[in-house]
Amino acid sequence: APRVAVKTEILVIGAGQAGLSSAYHLKRRGLAPGKGFIVLDRNPEPGGAWQHRWPSLTLSTVNRIHDLPGMKFTDAIGTTAETVKASVAVPQYFAAYEKEFGLPVYRPVEVKVVCERDGRLRVETDRGLFSTRGLINATGTWETPYIPDYPGKDRFKGRQLHTRDYNTADEFVGQHVLIVGGGISAIQLLNEISGVTTTTWVTRREPQFRDGPFDEDAGRNAVAMVEARVRAGLPPTSVVSVTGLPVTPAIEAMRARGVLNRLPMFAEIVEDGVRWEDGTHIRADVILWCTGFRSSLDHLAPLMLREAGGGITMAGRLATQVARDPRIHLVGYGPSASTIGANRAGSAAAAELMAYLDLEPAGQV
Ligand code: FAD
Numbered sequence: 001a002p003r004v005a006v007k008t009e010i011l012v013i014g015a016g017q018a019g020l021s022s023a024y025h026l027k028r029r030g031l032a033p034g035k036g037f038i039v040l041d042r043n044p045e046p047g048g049a050w051q052h053r054w055p056s057l058t059l060s061t062v063n064r065i066h067d068l069p070g071m072k073f074t075d076a077i078g079t080t081a082e083t084v085k086a087s088v089a090v091p092q093y094f095a096a097y098e099k100e101f102g103l104p105v106y107r108p109v110e111v112k113v114v115c116e117r118d119g120r121l122r123v124e125t126d127r128g129l130f131s132t133r134g135l136i137n138a139t140g141t142w143e144t145p146y147i148p149d150y151p152g153k154d155r156f157k158g159r160q161l162h163t164r165d166y167n168t169a170d171e172f173v174g175q176h177v178l179i180v181g182g183g184i185s186a187i188q189l190l191n192e193i194s195g196v197t198t199t200t201w202v203t204r205r206e207p208q209f210r211d212g213p214f215d216e217d218a219g220r221n222a223v224a225m226v227e228a229r230v231r232a233g234l235p236p237t238s239v240v241s242v243t244g245l246p247v248t249p250a251i252e253a254m255r256a257r258g259v260l261n262r263l264p265m266f267a268e269i270v271e272d273g274v275r276w277e278d279g280t281h282i283r284a285d286v287i288l289w290c291t292g293f294r295s296s297l298d299h300l301a302p303l304m305l306r307e308a309g310g311g312i313t314m315a316g317r318l319a320t321q322v323a324r325d326p327r328i329h330l331v332g333y334g335p336s337a338s339t340i341g342a343n344r345a346g347s348a349a350a351a352e353l354m355a356y357l358d359l360e361p362a363g364q365v
Contacts, residue, residue: 003129008038009359011123011132013299015041015105016048017068017339018332019138020094021346023103024069029354030361033104040125042110042143046098047091049142054166056192057086063184065090066339069347071097111139115302121327134353137300138331138342141293148291152269158285164293169193172286176200178274181290182207182262183238184245189290191250194259200282201262202274209251210244218244227335233313233323236334238292239341295333303328318348326356 010026012019019039026037045051059065060082067073076096077089098105109127114135116122123130145162153160158175163185169192179190182203190201210218226236245251254260266274266282273283297305297312305312305322312330313323319335322328329349336345354360 005122005129005131006038007131008035009132009357010037010134010136010353011121011130012037012039012136012138013041013111013123014048014138014140014332015039015043015046015094015098015103015107016050016138016140016332016342017066018140018336018342018346019048019136020068020097020103021343022136022138022329022331022350023105023346024097024101025347025350026354027101027103029350031354031359033102036359037104038130039103039105040109040111040123040130041105041107044108045091046095046105046107047087048094049140050086050090050094052142052164053085053087055085055087055168057188058082059084059086059089061188062086064339066343068093068097069343071100076100111299113299113302133327134357135328136331136346136349136353137297137328137333138346139296139299140332141295141337143296144294144298145289146292146294147289150266150269155271156269156273156287157271158273158287160287160289163189163288163290166288169196172197175285176283177286177288178202178282178284179288179290180265181292182245183290183292185292186290187245187251187254189288190259191254193288194254194257199259200284201260202265203262204265207262208244209247211247223335223341226337227319230311230314230319230334233307233311234309235311236295236337239335239338295330295337297330300328316348316352318345320345320349321352327353329353 012022023039031037073093076093109125111125113124114121121132121135145164166189172193173196176198177193178200180202193199222239226239230236267277268275275281305324315321315323320329320331331345331349332342336342
């Protein structure tokens with residue numbers, strides 16, 4: 001039997017930093033929650049991907065979580081204690097935020113596929129059909145862990161896991177752990193695991209450590225580089241990969257302990273470890289892939305937004321608008337894949353999409 005779709009003007013997929021910022025700005029610009037816009041999120045609770053972060057990621061070990069527009073983190077949580085788990089504090093903050101601004105978030109609802117239907121966008125979910133004129137996609141990267149392909153990975157008899165599966169270092173006691181990756185997560189997990197067992201650290205490129213405090217200019221340049229890539233239709237790179245790794249006291253201590261001795265990538269995985277081209281072999285019980293994430297965009301495949309090279313050409317003030325289909329904005333994608341970038345992208349996407357769909361209420365600029 002034909003199913004009737006719930007109709008809305010703008011549909012937001014994802015209730016993380018990027019989706020909530022977008023929803024806040026849609027409402028502020030006069031769009032009615034419900035008929036005007038709704039937010040769908042596949043997670044059971046508020047908090048976006050933060051609800052899944054490992055327990056030792058606390059407010060002191062995250063880089064920095066920027067406040068969402070209109071409400072301070074500390075006002076919602078009532079604490080600045082640095083030892084509080086990010087996986088607890090951020091979900092509390094997002095829950096308070098959704099409530100304060102009356103944001104229409106429906107969960108758990110998983111969007112399976114978005115396609116074209118009679119001049120509108122048809123959104124198929126595990127909880128029924130939706131139909132919308134415009135789409136703000138804010139699905140993040142957590143659902144799409146990336147593991148590079150190395151020969152022999154199916155031969156390995158030990159355990160392989162990704163950053164996303166990490167819980168606590170204690171489960172590796174007595175095992176030799178090989179950690180792959182040169183980003184912030186790799187270093188944090190190397191730090192924790194090397195405190196309880198032996199480790200080997202492997203990265204594709206020589207890690208770029210940066211002395212001194214975070215340099216705003218370097219940050220801006222990194223974002224500008226990623227923005228230029230997506231405007232040219234190239235796949236984005238991670239913002240962190242271009243800013244370098246800040247030398248923190250934790251990193252100094254790791255150097256002193258001798259655990260920051262990085263090896264180049266191995267050539268192949270064997271039954272009991274890994275092997276380099278020159279025959280060098282290291283035994284490992286565990287391979288931990290801290291090799292990052294990709295944007296979770298598979299549900300948009302039928303819309304054919306990608307160029308031949310695999311990227312999506314982006315346009316608009318902050319490069320959130322899909323050039324091939326201006327009814328669609330990607331926020332928290334590419335240059336806006338950070339908490340501050342997601343805030344700004346949500347504002348730009350809400351304004352541009354409402355203007356494009358002629359939804360600006362009279363009198364509002
Ligand atoms: P998410 O928070 O991932 O939210 C996306 C939401 O969309 C999720 O709730 C998900 O369930 C939902 N979703 C996905 N697919 C679907 C679907 N098909 N249907 C319905 N819902 C769907 N950035 C910083 O600025 N500072 C930091 O300190 C920092 N620390 C980080 C630490 C780690 C370990 C990681 C992995 C990232 C970190 N980042 C940090 C990056 C940061 O998390 C992101 O840029 C930002 O929080 C992502 O927000 P988002 O809204 O784009 O995505």
